Amino acid sequence: MYLFEGLKTKVSKYLPQDQVEYIQAAYVLARDAHDGQSRSSGDPYITHPVAVAGILADMDLDYETLMAALLHDVIEDTHYSKEDLSLAFGETVAELVEGVSKLDKLKFGSKQEAQAENFRKMLMAMVQDIRVILIKLADRTHNMRTLGSLRPDKRRRIALETLEIYSPLAHRLGIHDIKNELEDLGFQAMYPMRHRALRSAVNQARGNRKAIIEKTQNELVQRLKSSGISGTVLGREKHLYSIYRKMKNKELSFTEVMDIYAFRVVVENVDNCYRVLGAMHGMYKPIENRFKDYIAIPRTNGYQSLHTSLIGPHGIPVEVQIRTAEMDHMADKGVAAHWLYKKSADKGTTAQLRANQWIQSLTELQLRSSTSAEFIESVKSDLFPEEIYVFTPKGTIVELPMGATAVDFAYAVHSDVGNTCVGARVERRNYSLSKPLENGQSIEIITSPRAKPNANWLNFVVSARARSNIRHFLKRQQSEDAISMGNRLLRHALGTIKLDEISPADINRVVEETKCETFEDLLTNIGMGNELSAIVARRLVGENPSLSEKKSHVAIRGTEGLLVHFSRCCHPIPGDEIVAILSPGRGIVIHQTGCTNIRKLSREEPQRVLPMEWDDVPQGEFKAALRLELFNHQGTLAALTSTIVSCDSSIINLQTEERENSIYVIDIELTTKNRVHLAKIMRKIRALPELQKVSRHSQYKQK
Template structure:
């Protein structure tokens, strides 16, 4: 364990004899002096933490500036040290790195979605400026996770969740697989200690039953490679507990049925020997179909190169084998960090090390233009958490996509123009639906047509952040005018309902209050159902949105509940005040209200103990209970606006509009309106039915797959 300046210098000198030993010692002394008197949660001197972080980075054979930054990474934030003083003593490069780590430390990555998305943007900006900032931060998190037991239990859970959600995937994306695995396992130990302990016990039992499987298979592999006259190093290991747990969850298998829990690595002298070793392994053991990946000919974006294959070993047990050269192995161990690593006193000239500037530019390019916080966050997580597949264009060019990608993703990966004009696809020469999942090695041909534009359904088909961003941008452009026109009608109706007018000045005030760009943005979001009329009115006239004193509050709207018992309305039947209702109890979930004639109640016939005899309060209720109407109207100018006006005049608020069918003369739209009671619903339906442009109107009940899924979840509780 590195505890003194001599220990650290000795460690660094081992891979970099030309290190600036004096500067490292000065940084060690300065950091110790600045942190003097500070203690960690464990009671140890605080400076033991920066020293441990520096040692982790030294083990990765990184440059002096990165190691000195580790020693000083908490000085600007937690001690009297200043940026200018650090710059004066250790140079501008170190000062910039320490300042960058300080700013990252202050990011609250586990906060609300809007804040989290904004902080992810700052994270990527920091990465773009100098990737070594992230390397120090990851090593800082690794040491904190190694010593997490000294923290309060609730703090442990918070840090472990943040590690599992953000730092471990980021380490994996950077190619630092060893760090990803250790971070995941340390977080797993906090978040699910029982599961981890169970897996460790099963491992011990398995070893007692089968002996040292790793040693036996390693010996067999050495014999096979010796017969092929190949010199190579062979390492075997059992996979980490969290990796095994994840496989058990994904495959829905028990530990006893899980086969590939051992991994082996073969390190050769040359690329040619990698393929010769592969041949020797496949001659001796049967290859498992679909489990071969050649990352040497098709390397990952972070520079990772290796051959992966899974074979059936002794007793039919599957084992994963990775084959690579020494230089490939160095990159596989340190990922993007290999760019700064040293060997024998000089910067390592590893031909497989990726240029960090190009890597981060490629990563951040996918998120440019995504201005919506939630969508940006979705895009980042999609790209960070997914494995890759490799497909080919008809000309043989390689396109890298996330696992589970579709031809839509493939088209947008080639060019946004190709994606937007896509009308079909062929995989290996056969026409396939656009929702088909592409697989490794397939050849994909995109069929385009002039005049084609992205469809709304593509958002459900696409999986990559780049494709989803481009589709949303195109849809917003196409639908902006239509949504804005519809939004103006909704705004007029919402404001008239409270006796006000939706003037441009009022709408501009609402836009500012809701932190939107302008009135057009406000109207567009109303027209696309991202904002409700109630929310817009409340932004300008909050006092008008409150429940009147003579109205029944929602929490006491139902009679027959126990004290403190909450309720929700079932989405399948959406019961309204005035209708006969039945309550179904759920452990820890309160009560779900169903209309007495709801078809879903049959699912609970054999559980009478869960039924409650309830009724609505007889008083006047606020217009806060949503119900969905299925309306078929003529496709004429102004008709939809007229419908919205009638709903507003009836004292109802439109919460959502969803077009489900469009034809040249008619279209169907699902209108989700917020009402007071069943009487208001009956009056509203009569009013709309009397309108000459309305061909049909019914109350919509969700009797499809969604309701089945809800019932299944409820029954499982």
């Protein structure tokens, strides 16, 4: 029991005796279950869960959390099951242990897939009970402390995982002491040489700075006394990983980072925080645009403090954080501060309330993500938010990550607003949907019931909510398009045989043969190009003579959603003779009939090439490519672009190449409605006096 004594001393300070006895019973079971097991270092395995429980005891967490911490590897590594733990210690403890347990017994296609699924399970367990992540963070902290016994490659892998997932999670939940320790340990394991060099430089600089720090600190203390404010002034050390990241990201030298002197002032109440701010600004000159009020508007993780930057003695920059003692405790412990576990989400600390709001949003992300990797990607984009605060037209504050756009704002208001967004007005002026928003702006979203999300939005949105909603809509749209396209292709392949005439037994047989769950899944596969309609038709009706009859062309409008693509090699437009190639995963790709890229495929895999024709009224704009030869006199290019625009066409791409005698070859990619429209554009271009030759360029290539 000697291993338990230190933990018992800690928990006895804040837990009643009966709960301490429950924890001791959990320790005994864990010790016996792990008997004979050792860690990589050679220590008995039980030392790990005891250390994890000790980290949580330092946060004054409840007895159920500490019991689950002692038992967190029992289900995974011993013969005990969740039911055994439930009988011994209750359902809550068993659920916590299962939430923390890993997925080693499941099979995955890759290590990345296994890791992503592991994180997904952990985060979704956190939605049910936030204590799961507290145990997991303590588990990771002790593993990082004892990383030295592992192989270098394994150390680096675990360190990278810690820096990418666990440290940001601790930050998102406001647990900064854990976050800082994980970052420094991860930095040490990833870059041991850089860590040693930086630590040595910091130790040396600390000695050189001692006199200035003491002088500035004494001046701050005297200012508080003269203002009649009771408080404590502390020098604030930047931790190593923060210094390293600032040097790397902002391309600063070590001297530039260390030239900033940081202090923390802790006072009794919020009123005194603002009184201290006034006293500091009266003492030293504040630096413009370097003041943040996180008391009035707390950060996403519940952090509260006043931040200001000043020009201190001898012109050195001084950063000051001003907060109450409670805020100071919250800044270190975050969601774990003043822990008293409650099932009601309307009680608790600011960090606990913010954390509950965030983890509930994970449920929506989970529902809208098709794979674990996509879910983790969405979560990771939400883990590093430097926030901005903007307003709705009614004055409601909306919190968004730095770099957020009007589309992110629209989805933050409601998913329906995002899905029907067509424009935005910021401060009553039109505003580009892709332009980042700034702090304090008032945003109005313009919607249309016929609008739908654009796949290009994924190139600039930054919030996980917007990204997951857009992807969800596009996947649903693609699925609907695929079913519709698959239906058309299969009916075409069946020729004169109607789909209604095929017996349900034959349809079910083919569904099973193609390993689909439903007939709709089979149609989706056909529409996506994963199954060939001609082969499926033969499976449905055998070698029926009707299949070999000459079939009509499949008609397309050009706007069949996400499953009709137009090849860049020959740029087909309405009026051209066309064929389609079935491309697995993409649907159909339209080519001109004479395109050189499809001749070989037509000979080797004719079943993948379908005859196509344009609908009577093709919709939308299409890309075409022209090649021009002209004399490059002054103003020629301007005249050319003006001519094209006057024909109701837009230039997508333009490339030039000089030939001899001042003749230039220009390749232009532009928009057109059909062959008639393109012919009109070419006639107008031929009227230019500098032009030598213009032709349609079927093999347009980007240089």
